[in-house]
Amino acid sequence: MTIQQLRPAATRDADLDLLLTHGPFPLALRAVIADRGLTLEVISRRLRARGMPVSLASLSHWQRGLHLPRPAVWDRLCPALDDLLELAPGTVRMLLEKARTPVDSHAALLSTAESAYVLVRDVIGAGEDTFWPPVSVRQDAVVSSTGWLTSVGVSNLRRANADNVSRVCLIYVALDGRAPEQWLSTTQRVGQVATDEREGSSAVELLLDSPVSRDELVRVDSTVTWSDGPTEFSSAEPQRTVGHCLGDSCRDFSITVQFEAGYSPTRVWLCWSPTPFGQQDLVELRTVEVAGHGVAQATVLEPRPGTYSMHWTS
Numbered sequence: 001m002t003i004q005q006l007r008p009a010a011t012r013d014a015d016l017d018l019l020l021t022h023g024p025f026p027l028a029l030r031a032v033i034a035d036r037g038l039t040l041e042v043i044s045r046r047l048r049a050r051g052m053p054v055s056l057a058s059l060s061h062w063q064r065g066l067h068l069p070r071p072a073v074w075d076r077l078c079p080a081l082d083d084l085l086e087l088a089p090g091t092v093r094m095l096l097e098k099a100r101t102p103v104d105s106h107a108a109l110l111s112t113a114e115s116a117y118v119l120v121r122d123v124i125g126a127g128e129d130t131f132w133p134p135v136s137v138r139q140d141a142v143v144s145s146t147g148w149l150t151s152v153g154v155s156n157l158r159r160a161n162a163d164n165v166s167r168v169c170l171i172y173v174a175l176d177g178r179a180p181e182q183w184l185s186t187t188q189r190v191g192q193v194a195t196d197e198r199e200g201s202s203a204v205e206l207l208l209d210s211p212v213s214r215d216e217l218v219r220v221d222s223t224v225t226w227s228d229g230p231t232e233f234s235s236a237e238p239q240r241t242v243g244h245c246l247g248d249s250c251r252d253f254s255i256t257v258q259f260e261a262g263y264s265p266t267r268v269w270l271c272w273s274p275t276p277f278g279q280q281d282l283v284e285l286r287t288v289e290v291a292g293h294g295v296a297q298a299t300v301l302e303p304r305p306g307t308y309s310m311h312w313t314s
Helices: 012-022 025-035 040-049 056-064 071-084 091-100 104-124
Strands: 004-006 134-143 149-159 165-173 182-184 189-196 201-212 217-225 241-246 252-259 267-273 283-287 295-301 306-313
Touching: 012 025, 012 091, 025 056, 025 091, 040 056, 040 071, 071 091, 104 165, 104 189, 104 201, 134 241, 149 165, 149 241, 165 217, 182 189, 201 217, 241 252, 252 306, 267 295, 283 295, 295 306
Parallel strands: 004 295, 134 252
Antiparallel strands: 134 149, 149 217, 165 201, 182 217, 189 201, 241 306, 252 295, 267 283, 267 306
């Protein structure tokens, strides 16, 4: 098996420039605030001094992507943030406009993702303390001889973000509309599973043997599976990509796709996108070699936030 190691050739400044050019707004805002050595408290105070009261909660929501500033305040807010964050004039407005005008396919995918988070909140009854930031992520997928994904597994080392937590929640968003038929885990007990077949989304609750404390590291493994072929609510053609959305920086990310005998991709390549779920502003990183036994693998060290995905043609 050939492991292709991708060491970030770009410096931190180049990474920041990429986010400031392509977005998304929440990640770009978070990155530039950290780069300038500022805090949300300082930004809130300086905006208030300019006659624009913006609460800490609003700033926090903006950089977490929970909502955007209202367009009615852009004329005053955008130049002020450009100045406070030492950005070229028009940068903040450009990022906000890009965030409000996604391509249709990406908007549909974000809608599917939102339906998954609704399942976590309304069906499973879980909150933000069950979504833990990753430290290390390994994704494995299997493509059948007919070209359909039959399983996607993710093995994570995650850091608990609260005290006395005894469960972690995960979501899956299908690009081809096929909601997972089954969730499995080798490290935790599978609790509640909620699925929206029409949206192609699913969420799972994984139960820990005992509560953990904030910042404790826990191995979280999960696998979603399907039968070979389309479903009632899926597209007629199989998706030719699989990936993982990283909301935070982590130590490393690796992705492996096993193409079963009978299916031979003509080309495989790795991409990164600054957008959640990777359907906008795709940046091709490199071509990925397929080994003789049908395995394509790539590893990214110190991946930046965004979506890493493997794509193929047949």
